[in-house]
Amino acid sequence: MAGGSRSPGASVTSRVLAVLGAFDAAHPALTLSDIARRSGLPLATAHRLVAELVTGRALARGVDGTYRIGVRLWEIGLLSPLHGQLREVALPYLQELYTTVRENVHLAVRDGDEALYVEKVTGHRAVPTISRAGGRLPLHATGVGKALLAYAPPEVIAAHLRGPLRRCTPYTIVEPGRLARELAAIRERGWARTHEEMTLGSCSVAVVVPGPDGAALAAIGVVGHSLGAAPQRLVPALRAAADQVAARLADEPHATQRATA
Amino acid sequence: MAGGSRSPGASVTSRVLAVLGAFDAAHPALTLSDIARRSGLPLATAHRLVAELVTGRALARGVDGTYRIGVRLWEIGLLSPLHGQLREVALPYLQELYTTVRENVHLAVRDGDEALYVEKVTGHRAVPTISRAGGRLPLHATGVGKALLAYAPPEVIAAHLRGPLRRCTPYTIVEPGRLARELAAIRERGWARTHEEMTLGSCSVAVVVPGPDGAALAAIGVVGHSLGAAPQRLVPALRAAADQVAARLADEPHATQRATA
Known part of the structure; x- marks a missing residue:
């Protein structure tokens, strides 16, 4: 919870984008610790943000436990x-x-x-x-x-x-x-x-x-x-x-x- | 700033997704007040989140002042x-x-x-x-x-x-x-x-x-x-x-x- 109480809203937005930005063509499926490491976020913060993003279908969790980009983010991205x-x-x-x-x-x-x-x-x-x-x-x-x-x-x-x-x-x-x-x-x-x-x-x-x-x-x-x-x-x-x-x-x-x- | 100080991180994540979810195929370009209305967020909160999302290239602001889905979100979405x-x-x-x-x-x-x-x-x-x-x-x-x-x-x-x-x-x-x-x-x-x-x-x-x-x-x-x-x-x-x-x-x-x- 330390991350949450420290951060104003603006900072959380950039952290959300850091989580999403951890994914790239060479890394389309990531574990939670991959996401934390690649986004530079503490594991607890990454865990909380990933859970929120899964709820919003921006990320999806596979049966092997790794995370991938979710259907909602794909749909929204196509509106570019x-x-x-x-x-x-x-x-x-x-x-x-x-x-x-x-x-x-x-x-x-x-x-x-x-x-x-x-x-x-x-x-x-x-x-x-x-x-x-x-x-x-x-x-x-x-x-x-x-x-x-x-x-x-x-x-x-x-x-x-x-x-x-x-x-x-x-x-x-x-x-x-x-x-x-x-x-x-x-x-x-x-x-x-x-x-x-x-x-x-x-x-x-x-x-x-x-x-x-x-x-x-x-x-x-x-x-x-x-x-x-x-x-x-x-x-x-x-x-x-x-x-x-x-x-x-x-x-x-x-x-x-x-x-x- | 009221929105920022009131909200824990998890809530900001869902607000970020609400801003992005304001866009759909019938509404690919939105003004700031469109975004606030369609996401159900106060104008000040929407303003702050949109500015952060533009900085991260998740949204882009056109010369007509409307916002559209940005290049980064399109790129990330394709990783689905x-x-x-x-x-x-x-x-x-x-x-x-x-x-x-x-x-x-x-x-x-x-x-x-x-x-x-x-x-x-x-x-x-x-x-x-x-x-x-x-x-x-x-x-x-x-x-x-x-x-x-x-x-x-x-x-x-x-x-x-x-x-x-x-x-x-x-x-x-x-x-x-x-x-x-x-x-x-x-x-x-x-x-x-x-x-x-x-x-x-x-x-x-x-x-x-x-x-x-x-x-x-x-x-x-x-x-x-x-x-x-x-x-x-x-x-x-x-x-x-x-x-x-x-x-x-x-x-x-x-x-x-x-x-x-």
């Missing part, structure tokens, strides 16, 4: 504009694009200095990729990331070029000068590509979804094994999908704001 | 087993099914007395439907819902038959005896169908994803305009997809628990 606006508008276009190219199709936004994957459309004929909806990958090593970075505000590009630029494979562009020239080339031709820069054996092509002020609202990309020989053959289909998504977003009130909030 | 396990395993099969039938493909679970839609795969050639990922519809009026109800535990069926059974269209089955016979017929033939029972002009066919103990882990359904003449032609493709999803889930440790938590 990233899902409810951007993803809902884009999904049919991503779907048709997948049906055409039969390679992984990605929708991503820039969140800080990372590419945040909003949706991935795939099937059994597509090469497995490490991306997943809700996942994050470096801007400079992915197709959607390089497209988003190329059309980011100058101060964002400058900060990213100052690095560090993580080397994901031997082909990742980690020299700032070379990356700057690559971004200029992307703006020049209107599309980005990668060749084994994030994952060996995978190539990608991507374009941005343009916003009303020229900013990039999102990026759409295709990832496959062997796009290498003539990746530009995929550009017209990608461009058409991105422009249709942009037009649909422009039709909706507050679309830009909702899509990027 | 419904998404990370069930949806990830099922998506490629749903995708291939869509490519085959070119009609809306749904993945749903039973949550209490509702069908909770986990994923919807669609394209521009499919008829628009009111379902959406994260949405809920009545069990007795939808294809996936009737399939899930038919294979639910007897006490769940009995409680549902006691009603009330909401009439969504003139064709919704709202007589308990008729619904009970329909559920028996679904168990007999192994698949469910609806004919304009949820939405006029829409028909559906659905099968369950069987779990190791014979319980239904989920249901997969197809919704279209004109499945009516011979809906059973879709059953083999649906059955194959559902059985493949079931086999994949059985391969994963704790799959049942994760998929239904």
Whole structure:
């Protein structure tokens, strides 16, 4: 009870978020002591907050005693504009694009200095990729990331070029000068590509979804094994999908704001 | 500050969940006074909690001053087993099914007395439907819902038959005896169908994803305009997809628990 009596309400809110933030893609199921350790909370505090969150179905306790994110939090999270606006508008276009190219199709936004994957459309004929909806990958090593970075505000590009630029494979562009020239080339031709820069054996092509002020609202990309020989053959289909998504977003009130909030 | 000093930590957790629960599909963007009213909290308390949640990116404030669900909550919500396990395993099969039938493909679970839609795969050639990922519809009026109800535990069926059974269209089955016979017929033939029972002009066919103990882990359904003449032609493709999803889930440790938590 010490934790409860010490803490004003505001602090409890941040503790609740710390409990939820203990979960990530590599740790979707946690024991109570995992949660306490990863959130930096005393065990008694974690125990009390977890019990409250289970009652509210924000967490769920499995038969093995570990905790997972609950149905209510999943439902509420889907109300985010990233899902409810951007993803809902884009999904049919991503779907048709997948049906055409039969390679992984990605929708991503820039969140800080990372590419945040909003949706991935795939099937059994597509090469497995490490991306997943809700996942994050470096801007400079992915197709959607390089497209988003190329059309980011100058101060964002400058900060990213100052690095560090993580080397994901031997082909990742980690020299700032070379990356700057690559971004200029992307703006020049209107599309980005990668060749084994994030994952060996995978190539990608991507374009941005343009916003009303020229900013990039999102990026759409295709990832496959062997796009290498003539990746530009995929550009017209990608461009058409991105422009249709942009037009649909422009039709909706507050679309830009909702899509990027 | 009165709210803060009055409330022990546990109560603040439930207030945080009340703020988040003020948002729903019909109300994805709320003003501060909307949030206070819908959560039943004093304005000052709502103001303080909302500010904390914005700091933690669980909420985001738009340029119009309204609040929406933030990026962090969306990311955390996707860690739910419904998404990370069930949806990830099922998506490629749903995708291939869509490519085959070119009609809306749904993945749903039973949550209490509702069908909770986990994923919807669609394209521009499919008829628009009111379902959406994260949405809920009545069990007795939808294809996936009737399939899930038919294979639910007897006490769940009995409680549902006691009603009330909401009439969504003139064709919704709202007589308990008729619904009970329909559920028996679904168990007999192994698949469910609806004919304009949820939405006029829409028909559906659905099968369950069987779990190791014979319980239904989920249901997969197809919704279209004109499945009516011979809906059973879709059953083999649906059955194959559902059985493949079931086999994949059985391969994963704790799959049942994760998929239904």
